[in-house]
Amino acid sequence: MNEFTTACPRNCYSTCSFKVTLKDGQLTSIESHKDNLATTEGPCLKGLSYIERVYSPDRILYPLKKEVNGNFSRVSWEEAVSVISEKLISLKNDHGAKSVLYYCGSGTKGLLNSVSTNFWKLYGGCTTTYGDLCWPSGLEATRLMLGENKHNSPWDLENAGTIIFWGKNAAETNIHQMVFADRVKANDGKVIVIDPRRTQTSERADLLIQPRPGTDGALALAIANLIIEKKNTDEQFIRKYVHGYDEFREMVKKYDTELVSEITDVPPEYIVRVAEIISRKKPVTICGGFGMQRYSNSGQTMRAIISILAITGNIGKPGAGWQFANLQSHIFDEVKDPVASFPPEKESDGIRVSISTAELGKGILESKDPGLKMAWIERGNPVTQNPETHTVLEALRSLDLIIVVEQFMTDTAMEADIILPAKSMFEQSDVINAYWHPYIQLKQKVIDPPGEVKPESEIYYYLAKAIGLTDGELEGSIPLPGDGNIDNFLEEKLKPFPELSLNRLKAGPVIAPGTEDIAWKDLEFGTPSGKIELYSKETRKRWGLDELPVYTETIENIRRNSSPEYPLYMMTPNTKDRIHSQFNNIEMIKQVSPEPVAQINPDDASKRSIEHGDMIRLFNERGELKVRSVLDYSLKQGCVSLTNGWWIAQGGTVNFLSFGRETDMGHGAAFHENLVEIEKVE
């Protein structure tokens, strides 16, 4: 029996360390690695299901080519590479390198992901996207307020007097955080959850606040106003470390409790209670979720929430702070997110960064000089996950050639002309960071790729050779095939950090050099003023928004007020059963979550003569979805909730109903802001 250390590279807070066991070369068990203090208990169900996923009969093991009749047939690597390379050469000659779209999602983490961009640079450039579907507005709000994105170590949460899960359902999306939250409860600390849904996270909370979706900013400002009115602010902290407090104080006076109660549909006494708990039960940590920052006003919303912590001195202390993204392990990035994902001021290496990820479909269709002819898609499933599925499909279908690197027949893979089989996490070593805990981890190769699967770095190598590049030209950009070369590539990246080496990482995770256990303990902020900026000139300059975190209604909400045709807020949260659109085809997962369902409040259901278990149709002017209804007595009235990530063949993606629109800051996607109507399918 062989035991190996590795780590899960999914786009997930927990980014668990694993100990995996092999028997006769076959993966037989996955347990958590106890050295990662954030994930000492077991892995989640998705982590366990790798045992099936890696060996799934549905895995794509050979290059596939789409026939005229639409079916896929197996082709050799030689053929696949030659078709692609010939097309690349001719496109470059006829239209220029920018006629090729390179699109990658967040399917897997790792330093080797940089090989992709290196290839496109060597090719002579490409067109690619800026922004991100995930978290930019929250990142940018945090950066503008606090200077950078980091927070206290995960285990510090247990020192909190009060935890506020604001729009975060940790029980499903960051299950290991619940261990620390439970310790707070056991010590008689307070837990508040702010979410239109009653979630598993809220189940042991003291208070569940259910605002109307998109109004969290107003709620935050009302809470801040109450704290100021009751003189519960930390005056000394404000004087020393907060910039723009006077302006902020004047601004929040508008956000009177009664008025905000009307805006948010939260009872005034609850708003008072949250303000009082924050004032009395310190230290306070707010864990901000990602879903609520996918709204058209969400950057300012996030800034408003952080303001509460600033005026109460809940930053830079144990048990306190703003837990949104901890990028302290992103030591390999020269420029960190969100700035790294912004379109560069000056084009370099022939790479045109011109399409907003939030508007991928529209961006592809509207690209000119040159227009797009071909797409290369890896680590992502944009048909399912990007806003406006219809437009994305239309855009992809307008191209001459689509290459998709995938493990399974996803909605996007179905659109491909050539599918190249992708490796699983166990089939090539890589070094990964995280965004909740501060560990650097080795995602170790433990088995050989099955069939004719090749890691992306190797695919790029052969492609580079086929378009005429020499080994000398590839040096430092694309590693030669072979595990030894990959290890050398990684060692080279680790070199600047004496604490890190592949051998050390094989033993277990290592806390990233320079990590602060308590973020901003020194209370020095990387903002223009060096203080926490309640008033931020950069916000105005960069995004054209108010310097103060004022509340504005979301675009869809304004529309709702004027035309009540689609009166229901469609919430599209993540689930414990998947990472976005990954894992839903695995039998082990299907036994837990067999089909997409829409949760609705019984009052909304009975108004439409819908009963539990009925097939219902959700629709708006953009599209429709048919799913089964599930009654949820505690879901806020006027909301309907269905998890994102289902493939079209499994019942459909929520993005048939979403709209491609950027968030107010950060170039995020405001695609959680959707209105629909529902009806029973007869």
Place this chain on the structure above:
Amino acid sequence: MQKAFVFDINKCTGCSACMLACEIENDLPAGSNWRGISTFNYFRFPEIPVFHLSLACNHCLEPACMKYCPAEAYLKDEKTGAVLLDSKKCIGCRYCSWVCPFDAPQYNKSNRVMEKCTFCNPRLLEDNSSACVVSCPTGALSQETFKKDITVTVPGFPESTIEPAIEFIPLRNSSSIPEFKAKGDKKSFENIIRKKLRSLPKKVTFSSEWSLLLFSFIACIAVSLFGARIYSGFEFDMRLFWGMSIAGLLISLTHLGCKGRALRAILNFKRSWISREVTFFPLFLLFSIVSITLLDFSRLFGWITVFIGFAALFSIDKVYETETRTGWKKTHSGMVFITGLFLLGVFSKSNVIIAWFGFLKVYFYTMRKFHFHKTGGEKRISVSLFRLLFGFVIPAGIWGIYGIDHYNYILASILTGEFIDRIEFYLELEFITPVKKIFEDMLIELRKPKSVKLRSADWDRIIYNR
């Protein structure tokens, strides 16, 4: 040393990792259910908490599966307390799944034997923990050495006397749910729960147990026929008696997953009513052969045979008298012992016996039906009508009008009525399962008067510590 699961309800988020870990460790196909998760308040009704119970075999100190397994296929590992099933000894009769309130033994359709959680015994023997425990992402599931006087009464967990080796850490405050603004219509919710309760898959159904129904009914007729011969010299066709009895035995075999191991069914005569049933009935047949062929119905030997026959019928009734039975647990008019005595009277044409047991049957029948009527159970009025009509009214009518002349019609009518009652007996069999219990307890929890909202004074205390 008996090990025990410890389950902290506060910590479990219902994530299902334990289920997957179990399937991986034991190489089971997805959906195997050695460990299952049941959710209390799946519909998130505002006034009651939502929580989950992750349950597998509780490796009881007094395991019912082991005690009542007719084939002695179970054993308990003294070193860990693990209750283990030897699949090579199991005859696939499924009786362990009836007597286990936790739904631990599962029928494997491909092997046609039972299977269940092994406690990951090999891991325990190596001082490791079970796979489900190791894989729990929140630490809700753990393992300890079993202690007496632990909490095992939580909503959704079936009560029993078999001493399950599981300890629950109950909710910190059992009525604690977050305060929030939402109200639900209790009536519509209760209706949904009741509907759900009715639609839950039943452990024992008429269609799954038709072979047992036929066997037990045939056994009942055979014993009473022979009894009537001894009691009153009632003459009957011997070929019919043999044919029927042997057919009954063969039919009962079809109930077994593993028919080749049928003889194992008598091994646990000491404790299992199934073993007694399958010992006494063939013994009755053997004795009746001797009695008929060698002793020409000699009285003493005849009565011994009748006694053994009724012992078989008594054992059959006892098989169904499990601790896990819910619903109607009192005497059922379709039980074969009382039916046997009634038919003994009918075959013997003994008015006294007919009157006594006929009266008892009608009494038990109406009692039960009134109970169902009161508790909202299935009433099946037309079935009742047929049962009473064929069983009592028609035969009494024929007897009243034509006297004993049309005895065969009377008999046929009575047997039809009794057969309907026996079918109803199977239809009305109910056993507790964790899933069922959780819905039942939700109804109870809903009816408890409680103030959901904390008074502002409570909040003052919480916020200001005063």
